[in-house]
Amino acid sequence: KKSEKKRNRKDKDQSTSESMDKGTRILLTKFVSQGKLEEINGCVATGKESFVFHGTCPGYDDEKFNIDFDAQDVAIKVFKTATLGYKDRQKYFTGEFRFKGVKYSHNPRRLAKLWAEKEFRNLKKMQKHGINCPTAMFLKNNVVVMSFVGKQSTPAPRLKDLKGVTTRRWRQLYRQMICSMRVMYQKVELVHADLSEYNILYSQKKAVIIDVSQSIHSQTENALEFLRKDCWNITKFFKSKGVKCWSVRELFGFVTSLSINSNNLEPFLEEMQRIVDQRDPKDSEMIEKDSLFMKAFIPKSLSDLDQEETEQMSLNYVERILKGETSEMFYGEVMGLKKTLDGIETQPEILKNLDLKDN
Ligand code: ADP
Ligand code: MG
Structure with missing residues (x-):
């Protein structure tokens, strides 16, 4: 528990970075008593919305959940349950179609859990496609445990x-x-x-x-x-x-x-x-x-457009260009269309005069 106090004193955000709430403390203690973690050490970083601790995992194998980890250093990211920091985050939530119909909660505990889930899920997906990122190990409420990037207990430099x-x-x-x-x-x-x-x-x-x-x-x-x-x-x-x-x-x-x-x-x-x-x-x-x-101008709602709507949007876009309201043609590009918006683009512009074999 001493380690929690080792937080970066220089952090300006002291007002919202009081110590962790009781529920989170109990959760972390449980990780240790359940043998998921061996120890939880010092806090390596604290921000507006999270604490990150260094810890160690003794190795963990659970067939039921299809989990199998070697003993290793871990980063324990705790999303704060008492923070005003989430206020600015609504913009990431609005328009996220996976949350369509879900009202943005202002309950910080629920939000902390939501962001932890997102972090966990996103890391998993990234790793699946070979992006160099920490390995997501487990998730519980507002806490994500992932592989530690760095040497021993010192995080790698940003x-x-x-x-x-x-x-x-x-x-x-x-x-x-x-x-x-x-x-x-x-x-x-x-x-x-x-x-x-x-x-x-x-x-x-x-x-x-x-x-x-x-x-x-x-x-x-x-x-x-x-x-x-x-x-x-x-x-x-x-x-x-x-x-x-x-x-x-x-x-x-x-x-x-x-x-x-x-x-x-x-x-x-x-x-x-x-x-x-x-x-x-x-x-x-x-x-x-x-x-x-x-x-x-960036057109919104690229998703859920049917053919007719897409064409209509393209037309509006061409109109805007003709009217000089926008000089950029990136909408067509994003949709995979030719500059003339009358078909699918198959080769990037700069490669057009190179002799490449088609796929
Ligand atoms: P925040 O949302 O608070 O910015 P970050 O995920 O950026 O949270 O983490 C804050 C800091 O914690 C990072 O700058 C880094 O120093 C440290 N950190 C985060 N994840 C890891 C990790 N997997 N391994 C080592 N250090 C990490
Ligand atoms: Mg950060």
């Missing part, structure tokens, strides 16, 4: 705090991140929605994506707006590390493009690399385009 790596490494990490974002969107069908150097750890020379409780399904109403923000954050950060990044617009296009597949992914990345290498990163036209893109 990208924000990472020092002393070469530009070559930053370039590799950038490449890894943009590919992960694409897999997240296309395969896991998630948009992280809080992706930045704060929520990516660096371990074994790779980026590890964490903090996915607020991540949303890629087909929900606000998903593309969150994705655009994620693209912006990642670009801004890696640029500051001297990486020649794609424009935010290009990254967004890459993540959402339906015309990129396993056959043309490598050529696409190579071609983009060639283009970006030739570009002046301070190119003011590109920066200008990106800031326009950040303000551009």
